[in-house]
Amino acid sequence: MSYVVALDVGGTSMKGGLVSESGEVTGFPGRPTGREDGPEAVVANIRAYVAELAASGDGPPRGVGLAVPGIVDADTALFSANIGWRDVPAGAFVPEGLPVSLGHDVQTAGLAESxxxxxxxxxxxxxxPIGTGIAGALIIKGEPYGGVNGWGxxxxxxxxxxxxxxxxxGQTGCLETYASAASLGRRYTERTGKPATAVDVMANAATDPHAYAVLAEAVEALAIxxxxxxLLMDPAMIVIGGGLGEAGEALLMPLRDRMTERLSFRKPPPLRQTALGVRAGMLGAGILGWRAAGVRNWAPQLDL
Amino acid sequence: MSYVVALDVGGTSMKGGLVSESGEVTGFPGRPTGREDGPEAVVANIRAYVAELAASGDGPPRGVGLAVPGIVDADTALFSANIGWRDVPAGAFVPEGLPVSLGHDVQTAGLAESxxxxxxxxxxxxxxPIGTGIAGALIIKGEPYGGVNGWGxxxxxxxxxxxxxxxxxGQTGCLETYASAASLGRRYTERTGKPATAVDVMANAATDPHAYAVLAEAVEALAIxxxxxxLLMDPAMIVIGGGLGEAGEALLMPLRDRMTERLSFRKPPPLRQTALGVRAGMLGAGILGWRAAGVRNWAPQLDL
Structure with missing residues (x-):
């Protein structure tokens, strides 16, 4: 059966799988990137993982799609502060001869949502996606847009x-320092001295005034x-994902209210929860893999 | 000689001219839009102005380009709060049979800068452009981007x-309320009771502490x-125009400093003064006119 290898590479771990032409994803156990051994080791680890995944398939894969952090174009992993690599050609990540396409991790997940x-x-x-940190994928005319150098x-x-x-x-007043999942826990602890996760803060906001205050400030920061x-981009929609996005309407309802309050001469666009959740990374890498295989508009009907 | 009619329509006045294929602009006296007589009168006034301009040319124009305020696509002036029109087809602005293309006023000037x-x-x-108000044109891949409904x-x-x-x-803390040319004058007057224009504030900032404070706050608002x-768009450049943009490096130097201060993990993009100044609107409308005439990539060498 025709398939591609898909890999979602994070800072510390990566997960891979096979994605068939009809959109079936066969996931494999994840593994560490091994970044403590340096960027060359990470590249070698990815190549070995891709080779194993390819060997498990029915014949050679049609292509390989890799979502990686940092600055990236389809043919080169240009820079990652997290992993430490610079200008790694896409071919270095795969056994020789396999067509491969790279994408930015958040942008690739955004492409799958698109x-x-x-x-x-x-x-x-x-x-x-709102997780440990916060970064967005701007989807413009159906494709992720990272600005002129990919720093967007x-x-x-x-x-x-x-x-x-x-x-x-090092900056002052960033959205992330108020509204990331990590910040919710940290800011609760700063107020109370008690350890807490974002899930705790969300769960206790109705009864614990400190949890309420931390959450309300995060919602206000997001609304701003x-x-x-x-106002700048006039989007058709805003799709919230990541760990905090799992809260669904418990987050989206107050956020919608505060955005409406903050806007005077226009309405906010619809706010939606991600439809793919954690599967977005792998499906996005699958899209890249099929593009590498020459299938530009791969979009099978999926059961979501 | 082959030419198009170009019109830059503002809220209260409009100016028009002829733009030759080699980029020569022949400007004509501007005139009021006549919006106090209602949107239909404005449309009729524009049509009459276009007809006069066309009659002054050497044979009929190849096309007509119109920059208008509000929400607009190439074929329809969808909405302008200022003028009061809704869903005016482009053909209504010109004598019958002339090919015509519309653009948003700020975006059309941005297209000319591009x-x-x-x-x-x-x-x-x-x-x-920083003038009485502040609105931007996002140029993405060489073309203005107004978002999904043109409200961007x-x-x-x-x-x-x-x-x-x-x-x-009606909103709180908008950039415009600190940094538009109108706001500079208004805020100086609020502090001192004395009337002032933005030009006064700029001119006196070195010697008058109130003027300095008002200007410094405007620069900080722009830097933020x-x-x-x-951070969001990773642009190759930021081009400052409008009345306040005329100040050139007197504005751009402190703004560059404050942006550098506000950014930790990346540098600001180059900040430049507009190269076309007030000619941007007419040249942009000229581009639209040549597009209406079927000349998609009209870009003659201009003496600037």
């Missing part, structure tokens, strides 16, 4: 309260940032 | 200090907003 997910009926939207989408480090808290990045995005 | 002006060597940049580019109403001053638009734009 083709299969919450954004499948629109062409222009923001995909915003850093909405997590746009200032929402520009004279506010210092962010870990997404109101700005709306 | 083809002929400060952005001619790059494909992705922000054109930001409203950077003047993105919040910079979200708990700050009330803006005339343009830092956000940079």
């Amino acid at each position: 083709v299969f997910g919450a954004g499948r009926d629109v062409t222009d939207f923001l995909f915003l 989408g850093e909405i997590g480090h746009t200032p929402v309260w520009p004279d506010g808290e210092r962010c870990a990045c 940032s997404l109101a700005s995005y709306t | 083809v002929f002006g400060a952005g001619r060597d790059v494909t992705d940049f922000l054109f930001l 580019g409203e950077i003047g109403h993105t919040p910079v200090w979200p708990d700050g001053e009330r803006c005339a638009c 907003s343009l830092a956000s734009y940079t």
